[in-house]
C-alpha cells in the first residue's frame with residue numbers, strides 16, 4: 597500500500613512515484629501496477645469488432661476503469677487531505693503523466709464537466725460513429741463519486757473521434 601502520508605511523493609505526482617522494475621518487467625505506483633500500451637493497438641482491437649459488440653465493450657471498459665480506478669482516486673484523495681479541488685488537480689496531473697491527454701475539470705451545479713484535448717483513445721480510434729473515450733468516462737465517474745461520496749454516472753457528450761474539436765464529458769449525481 598502506498599503511504600498516504602508521503603506528501604512529498606504525492607506532491608511530485610504520479611510520474612515521480614512510478615517505479616520501473618526491469619527484473620520483473622513491471623511498472624508500479626505503490627501496489628497499483630500499470631501497463632504501457634500504444635493507443636492504436638488498443639483502439640484497433642475495438643475497431644475489429646462489429647458495431648453493437650464494440651459499444652458493449654466500450655461500456656464494459658468504462659465500468660472497469662470506474663471500478664478499478666476508484667482505488668487510485670481514493671489514494672489521491674487521501675494524499676491531498678480529502679480536498680475535492682486538489683483531487684481534481686492531482687487527477688489532471690496523473691492523467692497527463694499517464695498520457696491520457698490534457699484534462700480540465702469544469703465543475704457546475706449538480707454536475708462535473710471535463711474537457712479533454714489530445715485524448716489517446718480518440719486519436720487511436722481515428723474516426724468513430726460514437727464517442728471513443730470510454731476509459732476517461734469511467735475515470736470521471738470515479739472522481740465525481742469519490743469527491744462527493746455520491747454515486748455518479750458519467751457520459752461523453754462530444755468526442756474528437758466524431759469530429760468535435762475536443763472531448764467533453766459530464767458526470768451527474770444520482771441525487772440531482
Ligand SMILES: [Zn+2]
Nearest residue numbers: 718729755763
Ligand atoms: Zn473522446
